[in-house]
Amino acid sequence: MKFVKMEGLGNDYLFLNCLEGEPPELPRLAKTLSDRHFGVGADGLICVKPGQAGDFTMEMYNADGSRGAMCGNGIRCLGKFVYDSGLTRKCCLTIQTDAGPRGLELSVRNGRVAEVTVDMGQAQIDEEVYCQTAAGAFWVTPVEVGNPHGVVFCPEWTEEETARVGPLLEHCPRLGRRRNIEFLTVEDREHLTVRVWERGSGVTLACGTGACASFAAARRRDLCGPKAQVHLPGGSLRVEERENRLFMTGPAHTVFRGETDFLWHSETEN
Numbered sequence: 001m002k003f004v005k006m007e008g009l010g011n012d013y014l015f016l017n018c019l020e021g022e023p024p025e026l027p028r029l030a031k032t033l034s035d036r037h038f039g040v041g042a043d044g045l046i047c048v049k050p051g052q053a054g055d056f057t058m059e060m061y062n063a064d065g066s067r068g069a070m071c072g073n074g075i076r077c078l079g080k081f082v083y084d085s086g087l088t089r090k091c092c093l094t095i096q097t098d099a100g101p102r103g104l105e106l107s108v109r110n111g112r113v114a115e116v117t118v119d120m121g122q123a124q125i126d127e128e129v130y131c132q133t134a135a136g137a138f139w140v141t142p143v144e145v146g147n148p149h150g151v152v153f154c155p156e157w158t159e160e161e162t163a164r165v166g167p168l169l170e171h172c173p174r175l176g177r178r179r180n181i182e183f184l185t186v187e188d189r190e191h192l193t194v195r196v197w198e199r200g201s202g203v204t205l206a207c208g209t210g211a212c213a214s215f216a217a218a219r220r221r222d223l224c225g226p227k228a229q230v231h232l233p234g235g236s237l238r239v240e241e242r243e244n245r246l247f248m249t250g251p252a253h254t255v256f257r258g259e260t261d262f263l264w265h266s267e268t269e270n
């Protein structure tokens, strides 16, 4: 089975061309291949399927095999995947996701996609929730950007703290459902720093939807202007609000193309 490994700010995904059919047991396949020791290694798996209501459909799985409705870094990579492999010549695409259609604008340099702007739609923000955990109590702002997030405003925050507190907040019953958790430090009105705990994948180097959720939470408190750079451990994204919609711009890269006999794993698993 052929795959392409891609990354957006170090948030890495394995891409499968499923335009003419797909392998069985995709959740299990995602879990097996995403394993960084026994698999290829990735934050998850993305299947590119034919478009029903758009040009293509994105089906996204986290590293634990759970499904993600939207993936900001993944959808930029998908734009590069379909353009660079000649599956489309269009620079404006509509991608169907579990969270609805998303518009992509591809910036092409020397015949290859270098950057992608995604119309992420409107963010829905709820009242802050007080979450008590074994690691202390936190105020969390629930934000939906096609998938569920919880944003915590905090001073400087480390990777170790993210790994310790993230899973506790992900499962906080007061947040209603499992959420991706962002720890947001507002540097100034144009610069936000974010660390992410992704449900289903753990600490990742970046999260596109998480960057947008953090931006939206900061906007709600009037802590940032209509345009900001969101800095994540894997790099920076530009997020902009126009007529109540969020637009995210950032890079996408191909890491390598590969082939795997994933059946070997299924046969030897117990």
Ligand SMILES: N[C@@H](CCC[C@H](N)C(=O)O)C(=O)O
Pocket: 011, 062, 067, 068, 069, 070, 071, 072, 073, 074, 147, 148, 180, 198, 199, 200, 201, 204, 206, 207, 208, 209, 210
């Ligand atoms: N890394 C992604 C988000 C992937 C899905 C998420 N873990 C979920 O389960 O909602 C991004 O860049 O947005």
